[in-house]
Amino acid sequence: MSPGLEQLARTSSPQPLPDAVDLVPFLAGLPDPRSRRGRRFPLTALIAAAAAGVLAGARSMTAISEWISDAPRWALLALGFPFDPFTRAVTVPHPTTVMRLLSRLNGDAFDTSVTTFLQARARGKQTKEGCRLRAVAVDGKQLRGSRTADGKAVWLLAAMEHSGTVIAQREIDAKSNETSAFIPLLDGLALKDTLVTADAAHTQHANGRWLREHGAHYIAVVKGNHPGLLRQLRKLPWADIPVDHKDRTKGRGRLEVRHLKTVTFRHLDYPGARQALRVMRWRKDLASKKITIERLYFVTSLPPGAATGEQIAGWIRGHWKIENQLHHVRDTTFAEDASTTRSGSLPRVMASLRNLAISIFRQDDHTNIAAACRYTARDPQRPLTALGIR
Structure with missing residues (x-):
């Protein structure tokens, strides 16, 4: 496509807002697991492209690689893929390259980058409510098709604002359970004026005492x-x-x-x-x-007197949004439990990318995540806009 036609194709699409929060700077601090000789593509470009593919409805590594291969030249340049001045082509990675990188990422560091970006993005979209408390639900999910080195499925504990933004996620040790991961999950978060809801397994004296201390x-x-x-x-x-x-x-x-x-x-x-x-x-x-x-x-x-009966009842019912609006959506819309992805940290990273997509759609007031994915897939500018990439 000629530069003129390429620019014309882009101007008909929605453009990122001037103050949009950009995902790429939040990925810049991630440790790169590749050797220096093997870094042909920027780390941020590969991860941002994977995130864009999931926003467009990609359920697997194959689908993510297909989205990258089909993306127009201007989108690949915006994502940060290298431009060859001799062939005037943008080089795209082989599907195995993307899979190997994601499977070797540090899961804790990646979750921190994703959730920090989501919280920064949410600040510009917060609305005033009748109560100053922020409600956060904590619940776990097992990735049924995944397997760790000892043969057990990956088990993740997540914290999600009742409004739909995932603010923390942690992998549970195979020899442990959700209860012991509760405090490490929330440690480091700003918890002042926060109301935490969880199921009965987390009703532990140590947890209640720790929350009040923070x-x-x-x-x-x-x-x-x-x-x-x-x-x-x-x-x-x-x-x-x-x-x-x-x-x-x-x-x-x-x-x-x-x-x-x-x-x-x-x-x-x-x-x-x-x-x-x-x-x-x-x-x-x-x-x-x-x-x-x-x-x-x-x-x-x-x-x-701190909250009305209506607010308390809403928080009790709202706790199950983490099950219905996050875990269930990952299973149905993104077929998470049907996935047999097992390489390294790839199951957790894919779950984090799904959290990212679902949270962005919730922040943008989408109630049907499957429909939001179809909408985003129809224009390659839309996932970039959602990620704040110009």
Whole structure:
């Protein structure tokens, strides 16, 4: 394509905003695992191209390599691939080159680069809410098709803002579990004015104490792993406590009614706990007409009056967004569990690239991630715009 036609083709596409956050500087500090003699392509160009391919819906290394091969000359130059002044061609990497690099990346350093970029990008898109607290959900996911050196599947623990931005991810040691990775996952994050939600496995005294020491609040679900605390919560005079919030939802073939009650109690056996919560849930299956009733108990460090009943109920329900809007999307839209990628850190890096794509789409107010991928794939400028690459 001639330079004139190439420029004309680009001007019809949306351009990056002048203040758009650029991914490339966040990748510049990554340690390069290649020897100096083997660095034909810039590290940032290869990773940014892989990120652009995933934004365009690529599910595998093959699909990422195809996106790079099909990208127009101006897009490859914007990504940072080398230009040969003699042939006037832009050299693109072989698919094996991309795979080898990603499989040798330092997973911790890459996750830090990705999540730092996402948080910087989110700052310009934050909206004012009725409460100053930022809600963060913590949950783990096993990459079923992957395998580590000892034959076990890769297991990742992630922290995601309820708004949809992934702010941390950590690989769990094969000989450990999610519980021991909770504090290392959140360590180093700015937790002041943050409310952390997690499942019952993370309701541990050490976790609650650590969060309060670092200025964070929590809503901790209490189940059978804390029998004494659960017994204490069940014995509270709930019949005499007024309902703080009610909501009713209908969808996915069922009708749900939820009542939230909150009570201040000074002697709860959990570090920093100020209030006890009970959610009573009635669920009716619209097909079978079967009705189930469930009582869920929580403790929170939030003092009375710090949040409304509606906000607390929203945070309790919002915790499952990390499962429904992140982990489930990685499985369905990006076929993560069907992937048999096993080379080095490649399973984790691919998960991080999917986190990056999903978080960007959530920040840009996309609710259907599959549709967002199709939209992005139709114009090679769109993934570059999303990544802030000019």
